[in-house]
Amino acid sequence: MVGMTDTATGANTSDEQGRYVIPGGEFTRDQRYIATRITADGRDGYPVEPGRYRLVVSRACPWASRAVIVRRLLGLEQALPMAVAGPTHDARSWTFDLDPDGRDPVLGIERLQDAYFARFPGYERGITVPAIVDVTTGKVVTNDYAPMTIDLSLEWTAHHRPGAPELYPAALRGEIDEVNALVFRDVNNGVYQCGFAGSQRAYEAAYRRLFARLDALSQLLDRQRYLVGDTITEADVRLFTTLVRFDAVYHGHFKCNRQKLAEMPVLWAYARDLFSTPGFGDTVDFGHIKSHYYEVHRDINPTGVVPAGPDLSGWLTPHGREQLGGRPFGGGTPPGPVPPGETVPAIA
Known part of the structure; x- marks a missing residue:
């Protein structure tokens, strides 16, 4: 999620909160990320080493939430410690305002941009999360969120917990990649192309694509429990992080309002199934999610007022998806309790 650049053009902006909507234009995501990889063989100069790196996230951000979920499912909490930035940021950077004195206790910095500038002085693209920082140098290694979670599955295997699931199994990778591409695009x-559209035409085109894809996913998930195969995979993680934000943010704030998620029976049950699965709902902070979108996107919500709703208790209702079969963790086991210091507020 971009913190310091104009998300429609990639150009620097002097607006206090950043600028997200270009009048008359279509939202285009700046996908120029730091492509360095952390691998078992260290081919990019950054070998997998437990404790060497720090995963920087915001619980508000759906792209960062992917990494939080995968890290927990695989049991990498000790090998890859995590820093949680606050839910809001200004046009320059995410900040560590949740920590004492507003400074990450390990990296010793107030702003994530400091780690970016340490490696790339004058870095001009978005200061985004998730990012992985090399603790030994204080320099950002990568913010390339799409391969980041794949690498956690394939490159960090020596540090996975016993019973960790296969989220990117070899036999299903082609199908997972295909589903992921469609889910990302539509x-x-x-949802961002709807919310940040600068014209009626751009908005309506994105709106049609979004709900056509949600309808197709509903048809698929009406007959099978998970998106690919009979276990949770990377594809389910990527869809979940959007669905869990849908009613709280995207339905109203981004005008994705044909229906609420709670009014789409199959997807609502599917999302609740995942939410109740250890590693998913226990990483979600609805307060952070709402604070970010409604307070930061001032060109959409000028007052910064954060809605009191929606009622979240529905997330805890029975989903009935067990009847479709499937094994959430395949031959593995659920992750253990959330580590101290990483808990999120429970739904009342």
Whole structure:
């Protein structure tokens, strides 16, 4: 999620909160990320080493939430410690305002941009999360969120917990990649194309693509429990992080309002199934999610007023998806309790 650049053009902006909507234009995500990889063989100069790196996230951000969920499912909490930035930021950077004195206790910095500038002085693109920082140098390694979670599955295997699931199994990778591409284009990024559209035409085109894809996913998930195969995979993680924000943010704030998620029976049950699965709902902070979108996107919500709703208790109702079969963790086991210091507020 971009913190310091104009998300429609990538150009620097002097607006206090950043600028997200270009009048008359279509939202285009700046996808120029730091492509360095952390691998078992260290081919990019950054070998997998437990404790060497720090995963920087915001619980508000759907792209960062992917990494939070995968890290927990695989049991990488000790090998890859996590820093949580606050839910809001200004046009320059995410900040560590949740920590004492507003400074990350390990990296010793107040703003994530400091880690970016340490490696790339004058870095001009978005200061985004998730990012992985090399603690030994204080320099950002990567913010390339799409391969980041794949690498956690494939490159960090020596540090996975016993019973960790296969989220990117070899036999299903082609199908997972295909589903991920469609979901990204029409759903993950599609909600932003609705919300940041600068014209009626751009908005309505994105709106049609979004709900056509949600309808197709509903048809698929009406007959199978998970998107690919009979276990949770990377594809489910990527769809979940958008669905869990849908009613709280995207339905109203981004005008994705044909229906609420709670009014789409199959997807609502599917999302609740995942939410109740250890590693998913126990990483979600609805307060952070709402604070970010409604307070930061001032060109959409000028007052910064954060809605009191929606009622979240529905997330805890029975979903009935067990009847479709499937094994959430395949031959593995659920992750253990959330580590101290990483808990999120429970739904009342």
